[in-house]
Structure formats: structure tokens, C-alpha cells
Amino acid sequence: MLNGGRGGADGPAVPMSPRELAESAVAAVAAGAGEVLVHPRTPCGRESLSPRVVGPVLEELRGAGVRVPLAVPADVAEEPDPGARIERVRSWTVLPERATVRFAEPGAREVAQALLARGVAVDAVVPLGGGAGPEPLARFLEWAAPDRGRSGWWRSRPTRRRSPGCAGCRRCGSCCSGGRAPRGRRCGWPRGAAPMRGSA
Template sequence: MVQVCLNGPRGAADGAMVPLTPQAMADSAAEAVAAGATDVHVHPKTPCGQDTLSPRVIAATVEAIRARVSVPVGVTTGAWAEPDLDPAARMARVRGWTVLPDHASVNWHEPGAEQMAAALIDLGVDVEAGIWSGTDGAARFADSPLGPKVLRVLAEVTDPAPDTAEDTARALLADLGSAHGRPLLLHGQDGGAWPVLRLAGRLGLATRVGLEDTLVLPDGERALSNAELVADGLDQYGWAQRSP
């Protein structure tokens, strides 16, 4: 499985190729799926380009993408999406969603993560448990009664250094242990994105790639689209699986 992460918290300053409107996200998702992506992760945006949990924006974004692709569509619930709201208010926003995504990511180190995950499960939305390196997320997830109920675990390597990201990834996987028996998706960020993607290929784990995680191709050239990243990601992933 290779998930495409369309935009993340990036904005207009990161380049015109980052999709910020529902239509642009839908177009980018369609191109990425045509290139081989089998799942979509997106950060719905306000008109000014900020991540949001707004029911209206979630509905417009999910509907636009679903009109173009038949693969599952997931969104973020990251605390940065509504930084002025406390966990209870953020959860109320989610409970007000009128169009439900197939899944939503919950970062287990964030305040209110357990409650957010429980609310999503009650709504019938699958949960991706985001476990970030450099946080206590793995330990908190190990003790969580909701662990066996999540769709999968996103092992998120936040180390951006190409030379150390793989070691950080291996340490994070060790911290996760059995991960309640849930499937693992391993990915990195920025300079660590490609080394971690190749490690996922060697380990036979699901992964993701897209403009949220990196703006450049494996050769360091600026990526022109999510589809380009997916195509190169599949090549790197498959090459890593064939490597000893």
C-alpha cells in the first residue's frame, strides 16, 4: 500500500504545486491515484489556506475528492488544525461533520487523543494512530484500550536528516513493538522521507509519499506534483523490496 499525502500543513509559500482548494486537491488526488496511489490523506483548508476541522470544509473537500477517485480518503485531526480550541471543542467540531471521511489520523501524543479517537470510532470513521518519533506516543499507544480498534498505525519519523532517519525509524518500530497487532505504515519527512520510504519497502511495510512529506524527488529535484512523487515513490519502494 502506498498512500499519497496531498498537502499537509504546507501553504502557498511552499509552491503552486501544493493543492489548497477542494478542486485542486481532487485533481491532485486523481493524478496520484492514476500514478499508483491506493489511499489518500489530505488536510482540508480554509479559503486562506489554514488547516481546519470545519464541517463545511471537510464536506466540500471529501466530496470533491470522492467525485474523482474510488480509493479511501482520510483527513487529519492534528491539533494545529484548530490551535485556538481545546480538545473538547475540537472533538465537538469533529462530531459535527456531515460528510464522513473513510479514516482520520489522530496523533497519539497530542492532548485529547484518546477522546478524539473514541469519537471518530463512534461516528464510524476508521482511525489512523499517528505515532511520532521523539514523543511519548508509542508508550501511550501501548497502554491504550483503543489500540486494537484502530485501522492502522502511522509510524511517523520526524527526523529530517537523511543520514539518521533510518536509524530513528528502526528505533520507533522497536518502541511500537507489536502495535496491538495493527498494520503499520512507515514514513518520513523532508530529508528523511526517501530513506524511510526505502526502509519501508525493505521491511514490507505500507508507506506514503506526497507533498506533505517532501517537496523534492529522490535526486533532489523539486517535485512538480503529487503524481510525480507517487511514481518515483513506487519505483523506490519496489527497488528497495528487491534489494538484499
């Protein structure tokens, strides 16, 4: 993560402009980062899902030679309306490889489906315990049912667990990437996914 929820008020070391973010991304990849999560911001420091903000950031990073997958958040606080978020995703002219979706928020399922429809993989953030209640997990499980998951690729984070479709395998990433679970039984989770669970 290059900047996260930090803005210009948090100090000059926080990258804000597309060029600063690209420089930070290049340094992170050189240090071993295999993926870059960036929060695109307007010139005044406001997070945004606008294609006029997201596109230039992604283009700057790729133009600087960043070749690892790029991810952006699809649930910025400054744009709380789920319908507006979906329209933003549909209007993107430059696409990231991944986008994070917080299933604690209303409309997360619809936003996730809009991302998959654009070919953007989903990193599902599902809070467990504390004051989260059962709704985020229920919302995620309904969305990630096998019959829906076949339309795209999702990944929740950060702790791995065994998927219901696995017949006792120790690492879901093996069978869920298209192999077979023990005793020849096909895993029931979406192809290419590594089912996990974790807190935001």
C-alpha cells in the same frame, strides 16, 4: 499526501481549493496511490476541521472519481483544543475513511475514540525516541488495549512489529485480520488492525 503542511505561500503548485485537491488526487491515484491523505483548508489557506471545510473537499474528491480511501488529519495546529476537535469530529456530515491522530498531543485518546464512534478508522502516529519522551507511547498503548480496540479499527504507522498477542507469527496482518496465530492462539490486538510503530 496531497498538500500536507504546505500552503499557498509555498508556490502555485500546492493544491488548495477542493477542485485543485481533486485534480491532484485523481493524478495520484492514476499513478498508483492506494490511499489519499488530504489537509482540508479554508479559502484563506487555514487548515480546519470544520464540517463546512472537510465535507466539500471529500465530496469533490469522490465526485471526481477518487475511489481509494480518503484520510484527513484530526489534529490540525490551528485547532489545538482537544474538546473542540472532538466536537468538530462529531459534527462532520461527510466522513473520511481514515483520520490521523498524533498521540504526542494531549487529548489524542479521546479524539481517537470519537473518530471510532463515527466509524472512521484511526491512523495513530506515535513518535519514538528523540525528545518525545515516554508519554506518547504510553498514551497510545493505554488507548489501544484489546478491550478498547474491539469497538473499532485503528492502525499505527509506519513500521510493523509483532503484537503481544501473537504466538510468534512473522506478519501480524495475517492473524490480526481475524485469522489465528500459530498453535491456534488468538491474537490479542483489535480485529482488523495491523499493529505497528513509528515516528511522526
